[in-house]
Amino acid sequence: MSNASTPEERRERRMILLLLAPALIVVGLLLITPLVWMGWQSFRGPEGFTLAHYARFFTDTVYLSSFVQTFRIAFLVTIAAILIGYPIAYVAAKSQGIWPPIILGLVLLPFWTSVLVRAYAWLILLQRRGIVNTALTKAGVIDQPLILVNNEFGTVMATLHILLPFMVLPLYATMKKIPAELEMAGASLGGGGGLVFRSVFLPLSMPGVIAGSVLVFVLTLGFYITPELLGGGRTFLVSMLVSRNIEIYNEWGAASSISVVLLVMVFAIFRLASMIIPFERIMGTK
Amino acid sequence: MQLTPSSLALRIFVVIALLWLIIPVVIIVPMSFSSARFLAFPPPGWSLRWYESYLGDPAWMAATRTSLIIAVSSSLIATVIGTAAAYALNMSQSRWVRNLQVVLLLPLVVPIVITAVGIFLIYAQVSLIATMTGLILANVMLGMPYVITSVLVGLRKFDPTQEMVARSLGMNRWRAFFTVVLPQIRPSVITGTLFAFISALDETVVAIFISGGDNQTLTKRMFTALRDEIDPTIAAISTMLTAISFLMVILMALNSRKSR
Numbered sequence: 001m002s003n004a005s006t007p008e009e010r011r012e013r014r015m016i017l018l019l020l021a022p023a024l025i026v027v028g029l030l031l032i033t034p035l036v037w038m039g040w041q042s043f044r045g046p047e048g049f050t051l052a053h054y055a056r057f058f059t060d061t062v063y064l065s066s067f068v069q070t071f072r073i074a075f076l077v078t079i080a081a082i083l084i085g086y087p088i089a090y091v092a093a094k095s096q097g098i099w100p101p102i103i104l105g106l107v108l109l110p111f112w113t114s115v116l117v118r119a120y121a122w123l124i125l126l127q128r129r130g131i132v133n134t135a136l137t138k139a140g141v142i143d144q145p146l147i148l149v150n151n152e153f154g155t156v157m158a159t160l161h162i163l164l165p166f167m168v169l170p171l172y173a174t175m176k177k178i179p180a181e182l183e184m185a186g187a188s189l190g191g192g193g194g195l196v197f198r199s200v201f202l203p204l205s206m207p208g209v210i211a212g213s214v215l216v217f218v219l220t221l222g223f224y225i226t227p228e229l230l231g232g233g234r235t236f237l238v239s240m241l242v243s244r245n246i247e248i249y250n251e252w253g254a255a256s257s258i259s260v261v262l263l264v265m266v267f268a269i270f271r272l273a274s275m276i277i278p279f280e281r282i283m284g285t286k
Numbered sequence: 287m288q289l290t291p292s293s294l295a296l297r298i299f300v301v302i303a304l305l306w307l308i309i310p311v312v313i314i315v316p317m318s319f320s321s322a323r324f325l326a327f328p329p330p331g332w333s334l335r336w337y338e339s340y341l342g343d344p345a346w347m348a349a350t351r352t353s354l355i356i357a358v359s360s361s362l363i364a365t366v367i368g369t370a371a372a373y374a375l376n377m378s379q380s381r382w383v384r385n386l387q388v389v390l391l392l393p394l395v396v397p398i399v400i401t402a403v404g405i406f407l408i409y410a411q412v413s414l415i416a417t418m419t420g421l422i423l424a425n426v427m428l429g430m431p432y433v434i435t436s437v438l439v440g441l442r443k444f445d446p447t448q449e450m451v452a453r454s455l456g457m458n459r460w461r462a463f464f465t466v467v468l469p470q471i472r473p474s475v476i477t478g479t480l481f482a483f484i485s486a487l488d489e490t491v492v493a494i495f496i497s498g499g500d501n502q503t504l505t506k507r508m509f510t511a512l513r514d515e516i517d518p519t520i521a522a523i524s525t526m527l528t529a530i531s532f533l534m535v536i537l538m539a540l541n542s543r544k545s546r
Binding site for chain 2: 012013015016017019020022023024026027029030031032033034035037038084087088090091101103105106107108109110112113114115116117118119120121122123124125127129130131134135161164193218221222224225228229239242243246252255259262263266267270279280283
């Protein structure tokens with residue numbers, strides 16, 4: 001703050017802070033304070049400072065396997081979201097007339113539907129005597145109902161379904177900004193459709209792929225509803241590890257240390273991604 | 287796009303992907319009108335019994351009322367606070383203030399379970415657990431980022447010279463904001479409100495931790511019911527929640543058309 005500021009500038013600055021204050025207070029009290037408190041709790045035991053809560057990451061196999069499973073599912077969901085989301089965004093960006101709003105509308109409707117409702121829908125579809133199994137049995141494809149739910153498959157399916165819009169929307173926004181002239185230029189220089197796509201369109205759409213992947217990956221890391229309802233106890237993700245420690249064992253130190261580790265990982269992923277594309281772009285404010 | 291075999295394959299793939307996206311959302315509708323207790327598709331007969339069991343149950347009605355009060359009040363508060371913050375973020379030139387944007391968007395970034403545990407922790411100290419105030423406050427925080435992002439996008443499209451002209455003609459910032467800026471960014475403000483509303487209505491994880499007693503939300507009751515058994519009453523409630531979502535999408539589409 002320089003002393004050369006005029007009264008006008010000082011008044012301006014005061015007003016900016018005043019306008020930001022309510023929002024900052026809400027986030028400060030309800031989010032930052034508890035996070036700091038949990039950070040402190042994670043180092044506290046009955047006799048003051050301790051590293052015992054973090055030591056469990058190396059001694060308790062449930063911790064490690066839970067993190068490994070969470071990252072594996074996050075990875076699977078992200079890859080699948082790219083493979084399914086990219087073609088959808090591509091067709092929406094390339095078509096004309098009424099198609100783009102229809103495609104985006106079909107992507108947005110599930111996006112706006114409650115996560116709980118969609119988890120329930122997948123339960124109806126995938127359970128032992130659910131719609132999919134009944135249809136397949138009637139069609140004579142299978143004799144025995146397939147086990148589609150209460151396992152990792154059900155969790156991945158429902159999580160992917162819920163998070164796919166987070167991949168399609170940033171991808172679509174990025175693809176819309178790629179000038180068509182660039183592809184025409186590529187084609188006029190003799191490039192075939194496939195070559196122009198690979199050497200012009202694909203690289204230019206990468207920021208969208210990264211933004212979408214970061215969102216999908218990070219959101220999967222913290223997912224709670226779908227593994228709880230569709231995992232059938234076979235998926236034990238980090239989020240469930242946190243909630244069990246509170247609800248059943250009342251272990252604040254343990255829950256705090258797991259939260260700290262997960263949070264550090266989430267921040268690290270955002271930090272890494274923001275070296276490639278700005279944070280504001282990932283969050284869609286720019 | 288020309289219709290080559292590969293572009294045809296691409297389109298078929300996209301149609302299948304879109305069906306996969308949309309079927310789970312619409313499949314609930316016929317299930318909710320089923321006459322059967324078990325979930326068969328197609329339903330063996332049609333009835334309104336699951337809607338009756340929802341509308342006739344005082345506990346479900348109380349939970350619905352709780353959820354609606356939370357969603358309406360928290361989205362309105364989030365709109366006021368969030369719009370003020372977005373306006374300030376957009377106005378400031380200082381890097382330091384702009385970095386505050388990251389702080390204000392934190393509720394979107396922090397995994398929801400951690401947020402829920404944190405709020406539970408704080409509320410336990412000040413006895414806000416299972417209170418309406420506590421639930422509204424938590425949803426204000428969760429909805430605010432949607433308002434901020436949406437209004438920021440609107441403000442970036444807005445030509446700031448208009449506001450400067452209004453002020454050079456003697457309006458103070460306050461008046462210039464309400465008479466010149468707000469009318470033009472109204473669609474983005476409304477979009478933010480709708481987002482905050484639906485986020486509060488659908489919010490489940492924080493509610494699992496902090497709602498209870500007389501102030502149990504609809505989603506918490508649904509979650510608890512789903513853990514125990516798959517009751518078709520949930521299908522009726524889900525259909526109504528989906529109808530609200532559908533209404534929101536239509537409102538948004540109308541809203542963004544008006545802004546053009």
